[in-house]
Amino acid sequence: MAEALKVPTMAEYMAESKKPEVLFWVGCAGSFDDRAKKITKAFVKLLHNAGVDFAVLGTEESCTGDPAKRAGNEFLFQMQAATNIEVLNGYEIKKIVTACPHCFNTIKNEYPALGGNYEVVHHTQFLKSLLEEGRLKVEGGKFKGKRITFHDPCYLGRGNGEYEAPRDLLRKLEVELIEMRKCKSEGLCCGAGGGQMFKEPEPGNKDVNIERTEQALEVEPEVIAAGCPFCNTMMTDGVKSKNQEDDIAVMDVAELIASAEDL
């Protein structure tokens, strides 16, 4: 087994009266979902590789309230927000990075009016800035020339207008970046948002993730790249239902970079 990951918590930093450069907001999926935990670890390896001084909240982190808010439970959302803001402000957090576009959107856009003002970036934006600062080196590696398509997460793309950061990273990997028929501002949802992840779909003739997977399969990719743990789950399920899981991998952009670098 590789050596254990070093993941300092804010509580430990506080005890040493240190402040990290950035807080890594792991999110519920990143903490508990088996597939998403791999993304979390890949991202942590990249942070170490780039020499980023980061910390996590660990057991002091709690759901941002995003699924509750979008399901209509504004009360629960604001309770979660108030609790999280208290913790974040207590640690005097200035900058937050997260690998979940839902956490990203909620903390960035909906916490300020409730007293939580931070600079919030999505992990693809953060990795891109590390790259530009020369702290992270990304070169072709094993994905060079592979056909890869990027599935835009709604809350990163349409929700916050960020379409290029993940694509810039993929280009750095020298992959053959191919776009689906529906991409960027017109990208089709994976079907998980708005609380759908946690409920059965309404009656219809197809599941949304199958529709989106079919759009991805149209461009015959070797890898479907994602930037959201929920999209990742939905697309992975879609690929499995098409019996293509041996030929097509669904991977987060952070995983692609980490694995290209053999981290």
Add this chain to the structure above:
Amino acid sequence: MQIISQILFLLALVAGIWFFTRNVKRLIRNIKLGKEIDRSDRSGERWAKMSRIALGQSKMVKRPIAGILHVIVYVGFIIINIEVLEIIIDGLFGTHRILSFMGGFYNFLIGSFEILALLVLIGVIIFWTRRNISNIYRFLSRELKGWPKNDANYILYFEMVLMLLFLVMNATDYQLQLNGAAHYSQEAGIVGAFPVSQFLLPIFDGMSNATLIIIERAAWWLHILGILIFLNYLYYSKHLHILLAFPNVYYSKLQPKGEMDNLEAVTKEVKLMMDPDADPFAAPAEEDADAEPEKFGASDVMDLNRVQLLNAYTCTECGRCTSECPANLTGKKLSPRKIMMDTRDRVEEIGEIINKNGKFEDDGKQLLDDYILREELWACTTCNACVEACPIGIDPLSIILDMRRYLVMEQSAAPNELGISMTNIENNGAPWPYNQQDRLNWVNEN
């Protein structure tokens, strides 16, 4: 004789404007049934957005065929209406082509109107075929059956007839000028340029001046009466977008699409709950004692805000939203367009009650269940594809969210599994039943 027609014209004009004013007043009254919302901020940005999206049609052309045709009809409609100014002056004062003193420029204008009229006619005919003959997904939805489909076609027929009348009026006028008929021929020679209607002349070949005058007058009258009727048809039609698209874009949300408003009433309660100094047994403040507690979310149109109701009146039912909706594309009942149409239908229903009784009296109906089904609301992924697709800044998602808020916070009526995940968030800070103390376990797992 002349004076009678001038008086008739004045009466028609006054009646048309009177009805239009009454309709606009009702429209404003109905929109004001909604809650106030402050969108007076960032006016510079709002003007810019309105110029770009409403005036400049920047989002229309994202779908090039419909977009370009729409730009033609839009530009044609606006520019040809300059001619209405002359028609009104002529009608009131019994003059003929009063603006022809402008000479060459006048000819240029009339010539341009004719070319635009032809383009509009072609555009409208293509629109009609797309709607009635081509199998276009967004024109085949359930919610378009009946009145909405007829409404769309009536608008197209109206425009076809108006353009034809305009060209017939010009053609006969041109022929009368060529014939040197009194009142039509001018000292300056032929006034106006007729690049399109000149090709209609063979139709009128051999007709006497008297017949030509009857046709010309009939076309002139029907054209202007048609415009006045069309103006008053707007209030009853999806065609209101030609006016409302502008304020609608102006008042649309400027924040990132992913951002959804925080309910202030909830913020107050949460603050109170989290305040260690708050007295849990305190009696409500004196003035609040009789006040009705604020309702969370929306079950009827009065619970929505004014921008949302303006959205509903502005919707022209093009269905771009629905054709991008992941739920709709996979056969679910949700159609963002239907959300907007239902909202408008309900506002209008309430408006009718107010027209009859002077005030709203409960009719035992509401937007939720009687119009919009829970099944539709719960199918939304909040992906914002509908908001992005709308060419004029309508936000169906905000209505869906407000209605979900009512279902969850007033009725505790979330779908069961969703309710469980919310309980999990409440108990252990994650939508799944994992202990918060295990949140960092991933570090040491393989």
